[in-house]
Amino acid sequence: MPKLKINGKDVEVPQGSTIIQAFKASGVEICHYCWHPGLSVAGVCRLCMVQIEGIPKLQIACNTEVKEGMVVNNTAQGVQETVKWGLDFHLINHPLDCPICDQAGECGLQDQYMQFGQYDPQMAEHKVKKHKVIDLGPTVVLDSERCILCSRCVRFMDEVSKTHELGIFNRGDRSEIGTVEGKPLANNYSLNTVDICPVGALTSKDFRFRQRVWYLKEADSICPGCSTGCNVKVSYNEEGLWRIKPRENKEVNGYWMCDVGRDSYKFVNLKGRLLGGRVGRRGSWQDVDVVDAARSAGLKLRETVEKFGPDSVALVLTGQFTNEEYKDLLGFFVSNLKSKNVFHWLNNPDKVNEFDGLLFRGDRNPNTKGLVGAMIAAGVSGKWESLQSGLAGKKIKLVLVAGPENQAVFPDLEEKVKFLGQAESLVWMTSGTSTVLDQVMAETWQIPLKTYIEKAGSFTTYQGKVQSFKLGTTIVAQALNLSEVAELLAGRDLNWNLRPGGVGGVKVNYSTAQRGAL
């Protein structure tokens, strides 16, 4: 563990670290564009210049290994002058279209200019003109003029996704990033290039022009897209969620996430959400308050157990909920109702073990492992066949279903709804509306659930790593989580003080003031 001094501060870093890593570890600010912790060192932006005692020339921090006793600073006048000029070199051919650039507000050039630059521009010549609005593929748009050729995206394609779609063509200040005709930037990791682009050269088609980033707030969460459990940041405002970006976690996802995971904000937004309780059956639905719906479902449930015994009810769970919810719901169902009829609805059994080699897994549930663990802990292991025979033989009267949160990953949704709808009564807890569900003939309670961003809890990844997350924002005020549903089903009251919006609160919570109040 070599020790070094950075701007007079003692820092100890692991053997083989570079100076820039030491800077990051010590929290001292250093200007840089091309260096990215998840990629190889390119050393081309020439901004992370530092002065090392005993070396006459300034060195780049990203390619210089730390040696014991090094004395490094980036505050010397020469360094600051160099960084200023380095920024000027970056900016002389950079277009001044911040007003329409999506990166504005989170742009490396803007930030670092304010922090390290602030010089008087002296460029009076014409800027180099390059191509704008180039369609690179289904997800990404390129603006060559804004590109500062840091080569992060190219390195990402070569080193991480290993798909090699991007290249830097031409040379000198005529260089442009691009793809070759016939091979667009189309892979499941393409949007990472947008994240790592320090300027607005690469923009996401999905997010482009939809919001200015300064209107958005960020919340940390876990991607519910598959069992990898990538750590993510969710950007939201009062209208809902707008995008998902990866958050660094070296043990799970490194610095990346897949494009499929980035879509997992769409089912959270109001459109397509179940906004309140619904009771009834095909043709006769009634909107009721969620608490009333859950209470009446609880009555029916307990009544059924009393009448026909605990084996007349069944609980079907999907791997989309948190460990805490499973524990509470199973606790209620197994301990209180004394029923062992708990079944695991696996949405894509034939793809469960697929893996693309990087992050994306075939098991499209965030918490399959947690569910299996919770079921073992509760001592239940329902076989799907016994549910089948139970339903066919009318032994099972009421089915309680914790249905899918992300319906898109449940190709068998329709089939399963029809299958479970054979029961006399159905308590379907879900976050999204479903036209199939509206067609069931059983007496049904639809109870709106919160999505992952609206609750706190933990998911267990495929590796068995338990990752907890906090509440980010609330989209549907009426929605409950499974723990709350379990309380209501058991006939108890909820501690409403803990709920944003309150019992009689507005149906849809538009007010940001109440966001994140939990």
Added chain:
Amino acid sequence: MSLVKRPDAKAEWFLPGILAGLWFTLKKMLWNLFNQQKMQTLNYPEQKYEYGPRFKGNHVLTVKKDGSIRCTACMLCATNCPAQCIKITAAENPDPSVEKYPIAYEIDVLRCVFCGFCEEACPVDAIRMGPEWQTAALNGSKFTYDIQQLAYRPQLKGGVLSVLDDQERHQAGI
């Protein structure tokens, strides 16, 4: 002032007061009739006050030479607006040299405080505070101005030309 009549109050004679009032009105009317130039008030709406050129009145969205809207939907005006009365929805322009433009631009003039921060924030001279100040309308919804109203209302006679032309700027190498 209480409107409840006190039971113990005496009945009063109002006539002298009324006459005094009528006399005052008559005096002013006669004075005004013979001193029309010195009159303190205007005969609105036949007469209208001329404000200075820097008056901040109703908003105008400027247009480009081809008549399309100059606004690039950068939302700086909306960000800067203290009354939060501007709402913009941006979209991708089919013309790649324009790139971004507003498909909806709404100003709620009832909330607007006419501070002029929007025109100050605008990097491209897309919004200006014009000289118009008559904003009366019969219906509440008429107070939300949309692009049609802001840029192409009949008073503007086809739109106000922006001083910043992208094409010219590109040719100048900016």
Added chain:
Amino acid sequence: MFKLSKDSEEFVKKELTRYETTYSAIIPALFRVQKENGWVPPEAVPALSQLMKIPEAHINEVLYFYTMFNKKPVGKLHVQVCTNISCAMNGGRELAESLCKTFNVKEGAVSNDGKITISRVECLGSCGTAPMMQVNDRYLENLTPELAVRQLKEMGA
């Protein structure tokens, strides 16, 4: 659709094993394509990529990095006039201009009859014999405008 000739395909395959890494064969392969076509059409990149099992982007990077690969069609005689310092001092730029005028062709463009392309290039390593130019792979040195025109005419311009 672009297609390499059988011979060239064989050549490229041989080059692939000639060097320590298959990537080294990119430059020879592109030269071969240029020899066959006179220039390297963009469609050649996917074709080569398939043949050489190298990502298209990497081949394209190489193609666009080096100036000797013609990314646009050129005339039968590709005249490259050196205008770097020593040649500039000895009239290289004037030579290029007068050639353009004589053959009535714009710099870098192909003449109407497809016979000639005149372009200015950087130092060709023949500064002692300035001004000079390269016509296809031949060096013509110690030129005057008249001499250059005469030699080009002899070569069929």
Added chain:
Amino acid sequence: MGQTRLLTEHYDKPEFQKLDGYKKHGGYAVLPKALGMDPKAITEQVKASGLRGRGGAGFPTGTKWSFLPANGEPRYLLCNADEGEPGTFKDRLMMERAPHQLIEGMIISAFAIASKKSYIYVRGEYDYSKAVLRTALDEAYQAGYLGKNILGSGFDHDMDVYSGAGAYICGEETGMISSLEGLKGQPKLKPPFPAVKGYLRKPTIVNNVETLAAVKYIIRDGGAAYRKYGTEKSPGTKLFSVSGSVVKPGNIEVPLGMPLKDIIFDLCGGLKPGRKLKAVIPGGSSAPVLTADEAMKAAMDYECLAQMGSMLGSGAIIVIDDSHSMVDLLQVTLHFYHHESCGQCTPCREGTGWISKILHDIVAGHAETKDIDLVKKISEQMMGKTICALSDAAAMPAISFVTKFRSEFEQHIQAAKSASGGLHHA
């Protein structure tokens, strides 16, 4: 005073190009001797000779060879024949007139560093050189000087010619390695240096054509004998490519340390009639320019030129007479560096373009006096800030031109201004 022909002794004989002719003049006579020596002893001889790299940087060759790590990894010897520095044309001559001389020098060098494979990276435009080298290689293979078990010594060596495709930056050693690896010819980050991790991340030695050819003569006569030529710190002979406004431009071989004035006025016949010496670029277009006064005092060796703030570089002497405008020539030079910047490092990519544009403006008369200072400021900020030395190569002439000939730049700007009535905007 004449030339000292050590390497170029037989260059005037056309038969020297072929194996038979080469052998007639002592060709491949040194090779058996070298193969009989201890490889370390060869390196020692080269060190003793004080031979310095002839490509531009002037790094001692023997020292470079001794940087190779002793880790049993395959080693590569690369001959840098990507002669791109404007003004330089000596390597072309050496390859075309005496390919076997280079090949012999390379085999000896490869033996010294225990390399089994070497490449001659020839710049793409040199078609004739490539053809000559390829024929020579075939001859050498047939005669058993290359291939397995060379001359029964048990030493195996293969050699190949690789053609560049037009990029000045490939003359930089790591740029050349990138190009040889089939990538864009962009220089690589140092450290690691090529001697440790070069071609394909294996230890690699890159030497110039002239350096490798000289090795043959060092082994023939011994390192001490080589030191007889030249000065103490810059021993040996050097080929200079003289071009520009001299009566007899061309390549000359002289011992290092020869006064520049002798080269220009004796060996190259002086300036063209009626012209006066204005300036000399002593080491290729990237070397800082010398004024006429400085040029008259300069001696052509590494130390003297470094002392004068310039450098020997590749040994390309560009003589400028008073009929040429320094403004114009700097613009031509910077246009070249702008064209050739590989685009990797920002200061070089943007800086070369910026200076080039300013100089275009100055030439066109759209500039102001303060732009001269701006050129200097930009150049200063480009020096030593990038991966390779191209940005320095662009900055050095810019700085030296605008400082040493500032009055000419000012006059040009003033003249252009008054001609246009001062109506131009910057």
